[in-house]
Amino acid sequence: MLNINKTKTNDAVLLSLEGRLDTVTAPLLENELKELLPGTSALTLDFGKLEYISSAGLRVLLSAHKAMAGHGSMELIGVNDTIMEIFEVTGFSEILNIR
Amino acid sequence: MKAEKEKRKGGILLQVATLFAIGVLATGLITFITQHVRSDANVKLQAEVRSAEIANEVGAAVREYPAYRWLLNYWYEHGEELEIEYDVDYGEGTLTEGKYQSFIGRNPGLQFKYLGKTAISALPEEDQKLYAEIAYTWLIARINQIKEIYHIDYLFCVLTEEPYDQQFFLFSGAEPGAVRGTNYEEIYPLGVVVSVSDSQREAMKSACEHDSHLANAGGYVDYYSFLCSVGEKKALIGLTYSLAGLTEDIDAQTWRGTAFAMVYQITLSLICLVVIYLVVLSPLGKVQKNIRLYKQTKDSEEIAKNLADVDPHNEIGQLSEDVVDLARELDQHIERIGTITAEKERIGAELQLAGRIQASMIPQVFPPFPDRHEFELYALMDPAKEVGGDFYDFFLIDDDHLCLVIADVSGKGIPGALFMMVSEVILRSCAMLGRGAAEILTKTNEGICSNNQAGMFVTVWVGILELSTGKLTAANAGHEYPALKRADGSFELLRDKHGLVIGAMPGVRYREYELQMEPGDKLFVYTDGVPEATAADNSMFGKERMLEALNEDPAASPEQLLGHVRRAVDGFVKEAEQFDDLTMLCVEYKGRKQE
Numbered sequence: 001m002l003n004i005n006k007t008k009t010n011d012a013v014l015l016s017l018e019g020r021l022d023t024v025t026a027p028l029l030e031n032e033l034k035e036l037l038p039g040t041s042a043l044t045l046d047f048g049k050l051e052y053i054s055s056a057g058l059r060v061l062l063s064a065h066k067a068m069a070g071h072g073s074m075e076l077i078g079v080n081d082t083i084m085e086i087f088e089v090t091g092f093s094e095i096l097n098i099r
Numbered sequence: 100m101k102a103e104k105e106k107r108k109g110g111i112l113l114q115v116a117t118l119f120a121i122g123v124l125a126t127g128l129i130t131f132i133t134q135h136v137r138s139d140a141n142v143k144l145q146a147e148v149r150s151a152e153i154a155n156e157v158g159a160a161v162r163e164y165p166a167y168r169w170l171l172n173y174w175y176e177h178g179e180e181l182e183i184e185y186d187v188d189y190g191e192g193t194l195t196e197g198k199y200q201s202f203i204g205r206n207p208g209l210q211f212k213y214l215g216k217t218a219i220s221a222l223p224e225e226d227q228k229l230y231a232e233i234a235y236t237w238l239i240a241r242i243n244q245i246k247e248i249y250h251i252d253y254l255f256c257v258l259t260e261e262p263y264d265q266q267f268f269l270f271s272g273a274e275p276g277a278v279r280g281t282n283y284e285e286i287y288p289l290g291v292v293v294s295v296s297d298s299q300r301e302a303m304k305s306a307c308e309h310d311s312h313l314a315n316a317g318g319y320v321d322y323y324s325f326l327c328s329v330g331e332k333k334a335l336i337g338l339t340y341s342l343a344g345l346t347e348d349i350d351a352q353t354w355r356g357t358a359f360a361m362v363y364q365i366t367l368s369l370i371c372l373v374v375i376y377l378v379v380l381s382p383l384g385k386v387q388k389n390i391r392l393y394k395q396t397k398d399s400e401e402i403a404k405n406l407a408d409v410d411p412h413n414e415i416g417q418l419s420e421d422v423v424d425l426a427r428e429l430d431q432h433i434e435r436i437g438t439i440t441a442e443k444e445r446i447g448a449e450l451q452l453a454g455r456i457q458a459s460m461i462p463q464v465f466p467p468f469p470d471r472h473e474f475e476l477y478a479l480m481d482p483a484k485e486v487g488g489d490f491y492d493f494f495l496i497d498d499d500h501l502c503l504v505i506a507d508v509s510g511k512g513i514p515g516a517l518f519m520m521v522s523e524v525i526l527r528s529c530a531m532l533g534r535g536a537a538e539i540l541t542k543t544n545e546g547i548c549s550n551n552q553a554g555m556f557v558t559v560w561v562g563i564l565e566l567s568t569g570k571l572t573a574a575n576a577g578h579e580y581p582a583l584k585r586a587d588g589s590f591e592l593l594r595d596k597h598g599l600v601i602g603a604m605p606g607v608r609y610r611e612y613e614l615q616m617e618p619g620d621k622l623f624v625y626t627d628g629v630p631e632a633t634a635a636d637n638s639m640f641g642k643e644r645m646l647e648a649l650n651e652d653p654a655a656s657p658e659q660l661l662g663h664v665r666r667a668v669d670g671f672v673k674e675a676e677q678f679d680d681l682t683m684l685c686v687e688y689k690g691r692k693q694e
Contacts, residue, residue, distance in 0.1 A: 020637075023511065023678075038178075053628070055509040055558075062603050063554045089598030090558060092576035 001024065004032055011072075012042040018049035021057035030060045037064065041072035048078030053086055065096060075099055112372065112380055114435070119368035123361055130360040130515070131353060138349040145345060147313050154311065154324035154336045155250050157256070160241045161326065164234055166216040171329045172229045174257055174269055180291035181232050185288065195236040202229045236325050236536055239270055246272035249466050250320075253339040255287070258332045263303040267292050269334065307333050380410045386419050398435065399426035404426065425568070450485040450507060452514075457486050457516055460523060462493060463659065473566040473691050474501065477657035478684040479665065488515025489626045489682035490523055499566050502530045506559040506683050507578065507626040509600075520546060522557045522601070524595035536574035537563050537611035540601060544576070547603045556602035562623050569616040569688050576601045582649060586619025590649040597643045618690030623649060625662065628679035632668045633650045635675040640668055657685035 004027035005016040013036050021029060037043070047053065053061075068074040075097040079087070087093040132163035161167050174181070177676060187193045203211070209218070211233070219227060246254040254272035259265060273279065273286040281291055282598055295303070297313070299321075306323035314321040319341055326334040374691040384542035386409065389402040402423060408420040458480075465477055478491045488508035496502050508515045525546045529539040539561050547557070560581060571580075577600030580592040598609040616622070625645070632640040649660055661683050668681065 046251060053505065054631070055556075058600075059509045059556065062556065066554075089579060089597060091597050091603075093575070094599055095604060 002028055004029060006032070006036075009035075011040055012044070013040045014044045014046060014048040019049060020052045022052065022054040023056040026056040026060050029059050030056070030063075033060065033064050033067075035067065040068075040093070043068055043072065043074040045074070045076045046078050047076055047080065048081055050080070050083060053083050055090075058090060058092060059071075059085075061092070061096065073097065100213075110459045111179045112191060114220065114377060116372060117232065119371065122290060123364045123368060126364045127357050130529070131357040134353040134356045138353050140230060140350055142342060142345055143313075144344060145317055147344075149249075150313055150320060150322035151311060151324065151407075153245065153254070153338055154322065156245055157242065157254065157336045158326055159340075160245070163212070164214075164238075166214055166219050168327060168329055169216045169219060170234055171258070171269060171334055173227070173326075174235060174289060175267060175329065175332070177228070177524060181235070181289065183232055183289060184236050184275055185239060186243060186275065186277065186601065188235065188238060193236075195233055197235050198229050200228060202233065206351075210640060216227060223663065236271050236272065239272070240499065242270060242272040243274070247274070249340070250344070251340045252386045253337070256326065256339050257335055257337060258329060259307075260301055260332045265292055265293070265294055266299075266303075267332075276526050282453070289451040292679075298362060301684065303335060315342070318346065335383060337376075344635055348524070370601070377412070380417060382415045382419070385409060386415065388423055390422060393422075393426050397430065397645060399430045402426055420500065445484075452484070453513070453516065454485040457482075457520065460520065461490055467493065468495070471566075473689055474564070475657055475687045476501075476685070477661055479602070479661050479682065482682040483628075483677045483680050484512055486513060486516035487511070487680040487682075488519050489628065489680035491624075491682055491684040492527060493684070493686075494527070495532060496533060496563065501566060501686075502561065503562045503564065503624070503626040503686060504530070504559065505578065505626065507628075507680075507682070507684065508555050508557045509555050509602075510553075511680070514555065518553070518555050518557065522559070526561065527561065530561070530563075536563050536572050537609040540574050540576045540598065540609040544607050544609075545605060547602040551602050558598040558600050558626075562622070562624075564688065567691055569618070569620075569690060571614040572611050572617050572624070574598065574611040576602075576609060579625060579630070580645065582622075582623040583614075583623075584621040584649070584653075586617055589653065590621070590623060591647050592646070616688040618688060621657065621660070621685060621687045623683065623685045624685070625664075626680060626682040628681040629664065629668060629683060631679060632672050633675060633678060634672045640671050644671065658685050662683050 001019040002021060003018040005018070007014040007016075014038075015029075015032065017029070019025065033043075045061075065074055077099050079098055084093070085096075087096065087098065145491045150375060154681060161171075164170055184194045187195060190196075190601060199211070203209070206222065211230075214230065218228060222230070242254060245251070251272065256269045256271075257266040258269060259267070266291065268287045268291040268546050270289060271287050276286045281287060285291075302312045302321065302323055311322065311324045319339060322338050324336045326336050328334070385443050386406065386628070389405050393402050395400065403426070404424055406419045410416050411420060461480065462478075476493060478493070480487065480489060480491060482489070487523045488511050488650055490504075490506055492502075492504040494502055504523075506519070506526070508521060508522065510518065510519045522543065525543045526539060529546075530541045534542065543559070557575075558578040560573065560578040561576075562571050562581075564571050574597065576598045578597075580594055582590045583593045584590040593614075596610050596612050600606050630640055630642045630645055634640075645664060646669060648664045651663050652659065655663065663680075
């Protein structure tokens with residue numbers, strides 16, 4: 001189960017994720033990002049209500065990070081301890097912009 | 100089921116036939132009722148016509164005597180004085196014939212039949228009496244004939260006057276041999292006076308006012324017809340007869356009509372049934388038979404051939420065509436499903452083979468180095484699908500260095516497995532070149548990043564154990580924390596230095612750390628399939644439970660430890676489907692024995 005809430009202001013996009021970002025739900029976010037990224041220069045992902053992220057979710061974040069690296073910025077907000085630990089274990093905390 | 104189907108055969112014909120039978124009965128009933136109602140009206144009309152005819156004939160017989168009014172009056176006034184001979188017809192040798200001879204003898208030249216009132220009045224008293232007696236007898240003869248011809252029960256002429264409560268009988272018709280008198284079943288002679296019932300009074304009054312009156316009750320007709328006035332009084336002809344004959348005739352007609360209507364209806368129904376059978380049921384049965392045939396043979400062309408001669412111009416023809424089309428489509432579907440199933444089986448077989456190849460890539464024989472006593476090692480890999488994305492590996496780089504690897508690819512299934520194979524080959528090659536743990540990861544990352552189209556990555560923990568000293572040099576590329584147990588302690592997570600997962604970014608430099616292992620120390624590494632094993636309610640196994648399982652028995656060997664964790668995970672997820680690969684490796688350092 002994953003709910004994606006989208007708020008768009010000019011070329012800045014805020015995506016609020018709620019639920020689990022795993023093998024089943026990661027393609028939802030991937031498709032959403034595929035549509036959004038070309039016209040977006042500032043992407044913010046709100047992880048405030050995200051309970052869990054699996055390696056499939058990490059893969060989507062990584063490809064988004066790479067895509068944004070060329071023409072804008074991507075940052076994560078509201079990351080809770082559980083997910084922060086996953087980021088730290090996997091080393092993602094070193095490359096992602098987490099506020 | 101089959102018996103039930105057989106029983107339903109011919110159901111429509113039976114249903115329609117039942118409806119037709121009900122229709123035939125209804126037609127019969129309606130025809131009978133309408134005919135009967137009409138015949139009742141018929142009877143009344145015919146009775147009226149017949150009664151009027153008879154009354155007219157009687158009236159004509161009376162009016163043959165030009166002086167009939169005089170006669171009626173004379174009979175009334177002198178009834179008791181007259182010597183009347185009844186019911187003798189016009190026969191020879193009768194008293195009346197003698198009277199006539201004597202009347203003619205005394206009054207030669209007189210035309211008896213055509214005597215007018217004036218001529219009679221001029222006759223002497225005695226001849227007037229004779230004339231009245233003779234005319235009476237002759238009239239009775241005539242009335243008797245009429246009665247006989249028409250089968251009338253009672254035929255008579257009476258005088259009455261307001262208020263019509265009495266009848267003076269002038270003359271009555273009788274059968275030959277009937278007795279004249281006033282007793283029961285005797286025919287009234289001249290001069291009998293009777294009081295009448297209310298209904299008869301009304302009937303006579305009505306006849307006087309409207310010329311005639313007919314009453315029809317109990318199968319008998321009572322009819323009065325006005326003849327003429329005689330002074331203050333009115334002469335009425337009365338007749339009574341049974342309708343039995345007439346009713347029988349008409350009843351027979353009613354029955355004949357009803358029977359004809361029913362026969363007509365039955366014939367039509369039979370024709371309809373035959374048409375329904377030929378046009379509907381027979382072809383429908385054929386379609387049904389062929390549907391069943393198709394169920395058995397699955398041969399659409401055979402039923403297409405069988406159904407080719409069903410008339411295509413009606414609904415059943417269309418049904419038949421639809422059935423054939425459906426059968427053909429079904430054939431195609433079955434064929435397609437067969438192909439798909441074969442394809443699936445082929446893929447399944449290939450996957451199984453792929454799984455075996457993958458499994459053969461990692462060491463699976465335990466104990467792996469029976470002649471080495473410095474360490475004891477056990478590992479386990481359980482993919483969620485035929486092929487997995489996890490792997491462990493261990494090998495001796497040289498006589499003194501044991502390399503340990505555990506890794507988890509970000510994808511599962513075939514992509515994960517392919518990525519896993521590539522990662523493992525590169526890792527092992529780098530390790531065999533005698534590099535340090537960090538360098539192995541750095542080189543592997545470069546190798547994978549150089550051509551990572553799918554954007555996949557792999558987490559790797561790699562450790563090199565120096566068997567002579569127990570010094571462990573390890574590096575971690577985004578992998579789960581290892582769990583370490585000192586000889587006299589319990590398992591705890593080792594929060595080691597972490598680098599980014601391999602394959603994410605090129606040019607990452609990994610750092611390694613050192614760890615001194617003493618004899619009896621155990622190191623447990625695993626993939627996230629263990630802590631993230633998920634029960635049906637979405638709760639996760641977690642690292643706490645994992646540590647609990649590891650600490651269950653401080654003296655357990657690596658093989659036993661893996662068994663404990665495995666059982667704990669199974670007990671936790673219960674029936675839920677295993678979603679992630681489950682991979683673990685445990686090594687116990689025993690130290691180099693002084694020999």
